Amino acid sequence: MASRPRTLYEKIWEDHVVETREDGTAIIYIDRHLVHEVTSPQAFEALRMAGRPVRRPELTLAVPDHNLPTTARRDASGGKIPIADPQSAQQLAMLEKNAPDFGIRYIGDADAEQGIVHVVGPEQGFSLPGTTIVCGDSHTASHGGLGALAFGIGTSEVEHVLATQTLLLQRSKPMEVRVEGEFGPGVTAKDLILHIIGVIGAAGGSGYVIEYRGTVFEQMSVEQRLTVCNMSIEAGARAGLIAPDETVFAYLKGRPMAPKGDDWDRAVAYWKTLHSDPGAEFAKSVAIDASEVQPSVTWGTSPEDVVPIGGTVPSPDSFADPSKRTAAQKSLDYMGLTAGMKMTDIPVENIFIGSCTNSRIEDLRAAAKVLEGRKKADNVRWAIVVPGSGLVKRQAEEEGLDRIFLEAGFEWREPGCSACLGMNPDKVPPGERCASTSNRNFVGRQGPGARTHLVSPAMAAAAAVAGRLADVREFT
Structure with a gap:
C-alpha cells in the first residue's frame, strides 16, 4: 500500500521525531544549533551549575552579532576597542568564554567569517536542507530558504538543546x-x-x-x-x-562546513x-x-501595515475590524502621519541597509546600482550600510561597492545586527524616520521613539537620494 502524499514540512518533521507523547507533542531531534550573545548566557550558566556538558558541541556554532558595534573593533595596534555599554560588553565577553569552555566553535568579532548568525549559517554551509535548525532568535526562519525547518526558541529551550540535542514541540x-x-x-x-x-x-x-x-x-x-x-x-x-533544488545545491557545494565527497553525494x-x-x-x-506585487513600504507599526509606494496612508476608518481601526490610529499617532498622505511625500532622515533580511551581496549590489553616480539628499543626516558578514564585506569591496556607497555619502560599516534593533549604538533618534531594509517596524524597534519604514535595499537607496520615501522605478 502506497504511503499518503506528504508536504515538505511533514517529511522533515517525521524524519526527526524521537518520541511522540500522548498529548500530541513530540521530542524532535535538532541537527543544528546557532547561538549568539543575547539569549545564551543564562543557558550556559544553567549547564555549568548542573555540571552538564553540551551533548553535541560539534552541532552548535557560536557567533556574536546583536550587541557588537559596527564601527572599528580594533585600534591601530590590533587591540580591542572597549565596548561602551556594560551589558553589551558583558554578554559578548560571556559568549567568548562560554563557547570554548563547552567545546563549541566560536567565530570571534575580528574573524573574517564573523557576521549576523543567519547570514553566517548558510554562508558556511552549516545550514543544510532537511535539517532542523534552532537559535535563540526569532528570525531563524531565514534558513528555510535552503529547505531547512528552522525556527527561533527561548533561552530555556536553548539550554535544553545544548544539554540534549532535542526539543519538545507541538506539531504545526x-x-x-x-x-x-x-x-x-x-x-x-x-x-x-x-x-x-x-x-x-x-x-x-x-x-x-x-x-x-x-x-x-x-x-x-x-x-x-x-x-x-x-x-x-x-x-x-x-x-x-x-523546497531545495539545484539552485540550493550549487550554492552549498564547496562551502566550508558542507558535506564533501561521498557524503555530499548522499546528502544531495x-x-x-x-x-x-x-x-x-x-x-x-x-x-x-x-x-x-509592487515596490512596497510600510506605513505603521506592524509589518502588515504595508502599501505600494505609489499609495497613500490609509484611514483608520477603512478597516472593518474595530480593533484594527484602533491599532491603525495608534500607529498613525506614533508615526506622525495622517490618513491620505502620499507615501512619496514622507521625508526620511535616516537610511539603514543591513540586517539578516537584506545584508547579503545581492542586496548590496541592488542598492549600489541605484546609488552609483548619485548622492544622498541633504536632509538625510545618517545613512549606513552594514554587510551581513566579513565575507560579504570583503566581496563587496572587491567589487567596488564600498566606494559607490562612500561616494554617495553613506558610512561603510563592520558586520552586525546594527540598526535593525536598538541593542547597540546604531539607533535612530526619537521622532526621526528611517527607511530600513530590516524586518520589524515595531514601536521603538530601532530605538526609543524611532519611526521605521520597511523597504527593499533598492528602495532604501532611492529614499536616500530623494530624501523621502521614493519609487525605485524612477531611479532605474
Missing part, C-alpha cells in the same frame, strides 16, 4: 503560499514578502509552517529565498520553507526527496499573482 499545520507569474519592474523578494504579510496579516500564519511554492520562488536565488523565509515570523508562522540524494508530494494536503492555501 502545513500552509501553502503559492506565487505564480512575473514580477514587474523594481519588485524584489522583500517587496513580495511584505505584500504576502499585507495579504494574510501579521497573524495569518499563526499555528502554521508556511511553504512558499510556485514558479516565482523556483526562479529566485538562494539569497532572495532567505529574505522571504526570514520574514515568515512576521506573518505569525512558526517557520517558512522553500536525500535533499532531492525534499519536496511536497503531488496531492499533499495543506491546511491553508493562499494564491498570489506576482504581477500584482
